[in-house]
Amino acid sequence: MIDDTSYTPEEVAALLKISKLKVYDLLKKGEIPAYRVGKQMRIESSDLDAYKQRSKGISAVSPNVTNTVASAQPLYGSANSQRERSIIITGQDVSLDILARHLERQLPGMRPLRSYVGSMDSLVSMYRGESDIVSTHLLDGDTGQYNTPYIRKLFVGQSYVVVNMLRRSAGLYVKKGNPLKLESWADLSQSGIRLANREKGSGARVLLDEQLRLHGIPSTQLSGYEGEENSHLAVAGKVAAGEADVGVGIEKAALLVGNVDFVPLIQEQYDLVMLKRDDNRIWIEGVIAILRSDSFRSELVNMEGYDISRTGDIVYEA
Template sequence: MSSDISYTTEEIAKMLKISKLTVYDLIKKGELPSYRVGKQMRVDAADLEAYKQRAKGTRTASIPVQAADNLPLSAAPAMNGVRPLVVTGQDISLDILVKYMEKGIPGVRPLRAYVGSLDSLIAMYRGESDIVSTHLLDGDTGEYNIPYIRKLLVGSSYMVVNLLSRQAGLYVQKGNPLGLGGWADLGRPGLRLMNREKGSGARVLLDEQLRLHSIRPQQIEGYEEEQTNHLGVAGKVASGEADVGVGIEKAAAIVGQVDFIPLIRERYDLVMLKKPENRAWIGALLDILRSEAFRKELQTIAGYDLSRTGEVLFET
C-alpha cells in the first residue's frame, strides 16, 4: 500500500526531475512533510502525492521547482531573494551553527544535509554543497582533512576553517571486559566490530588505522556491519551486539552503558569555495564562528576543544 512507501530526497529529486536542493527547500518550508531515519530524510508517498496535487492546482507553485531543474545544488537560483546554502555533516555543532546563520546572515537559507565527510567533499566538487564539514585522517602524514581536500577540490579556490576539535577512539563494553587499549587490539581473533558507513570520517579513521597496523579488514568479524552515526555504533556496543566500535567521545556519554577509550584528537573543519558570490556570507560566517555567543553555546557541550574555532587553517 502507498501508506507503507517512503522515499529519500534523492529518489524524490529523480522522480520530480528537480535538484536535491529544491527538495530540501520544500521540506524546510513545510510544503513537503518529512522525517529522519538515521541520517536520511524520508517522505511518505501519500505526502508526496498531496504535494504534487497542490502544485498542479497552483501555477506559480511549479515555477521554483522547474527553475532549479538539472542545476547543481549551489547553482540553484535564489527563491524570493533568499539564497539556499547546503550545510553538510552530522555533528550537533552544525545545527547550532545553522541557527546562528539563520539569525545573523540575511539573504540566505541554510539547509542541512546529513552526509559523511568524504561524500560531503565529493558533493562540493560536484557543486552540490556550499559548506562542508569534514574530519578525515590521512594516516601517512597524521594530518586531518587538508590532504583529502587538496586532492578532491583540484582547480577550485577554497578556504578551510576550524570548527572544533574532539576526541575519537574506541567504544567498548562497560568495564572493558576484553581489556582493549589501542588500534592494534582490533586484530584480535573473534573480536566483534560494529562499523560506520563508507564515506564517514569514522570509517576513514578505522581503515587508516587498520592499514597502518597491517590488519586486514576481512579478518575482523562485523567489519561489513554498518551504522549511519556514532550513536548507533555506541548503542550496538552497549547492547552487547558488538565488542568494539570507532567513534567520538560525546556519543558514549549520551548512550551510557558503554566505555570510551580516547586514542586521537581529531580536527573538525569547515570547507567553503571562494567564489565572488560567496564572499559576503563567508565573511559573516567567520564572524559567527569567532563570536563569544557562538563559542559560549558550544562550550556547554562536553568534549569540544574550541581553542582554534574560527581560525583559517588553509586557503588557496
C-alpha cells in the same frame, strides 16, 4: 479532488531514485517548490508531478503552495525566492545545527538547510555543486594530517577556505569495564573481536581503515567489518547492547548512550570547507565571524568532548 499529499526531501529522493543531496540541489535552484512547516521542509505532490512533466518536456503549471498549510512559511517557488539564498550545510555533528541557527538569525536572506551525510560524501557533494558548507574529519594516515590532503586532491585549481569548527576526542567504544582490555589500535588484532562499523566514506570509517592499514591488521579479521551503521550513536548503541565488542567514534556519543566505555586514542580535527566564489564571499565572511563570536562559542564551550580553542581559525586557503 485535490491531492494534498506532501513529501519530505528524503521521500522525494526515494521516489525519484536520486540522492538526497540532488533533491536539495533541485530545491536550492528552485526547480522544485517547497515550503516549511515549523522546521520541516515539505514538497507538494502536485509540484513533484509538475517537475516530472517538465523533465519530460511537457509544459505544466505548478500551483501556488504558499497557502496550502496555514502555518507554512514559503521557502522556494515564491516571491521570497528572489530575496532568499539557501545554504546547504552537510555533516552530522550537532555543532552544525547550532551554526545553522546562528546563520538564520545573523545573515538576513540566508536560508540554511541541513543534509546529514558523512565526510567523503560531503566533499563529493561540494565538488558536484550540490552543497555550500561541508564538514569533514578525514585522517590521512601517512601524514597524520586531517582533511587538507583529501581536499587538495579533490579541488585542484579551485579557490576555497578550510576553517576549523572544533576538535573532539575519537577512539574506541568498548563494553562497560572494557573486558577485552582494548586500549590501542594494535589491540584490534585480537582474534574473535566483533566490530560495529560505520558506512564507507564516513570519518570514523576512514579513521579505522587508516589505523588497520598502519598496524597491518586485515579487515577480514574483524567480525562485522562489512556491516554499516550511519551514526556514532548507532555504533555506540550496538556495543552498549552487547551486539559488538568494539566500535570507532567520538566521545560525545558514548556519553549520550551510556552503558559503554570510551577509550580516547586521537584528537580529531573537524573542519568546514567553503568554495570561494564571487557570490559566496560575503556570507563566507559571515560564517567565519559567527564561528569566532562569543555567542556561538558560548554554546559549544559547555558541551562535553569539544575543544574550541581553534574554532574559527583558517586552517588552509587556496
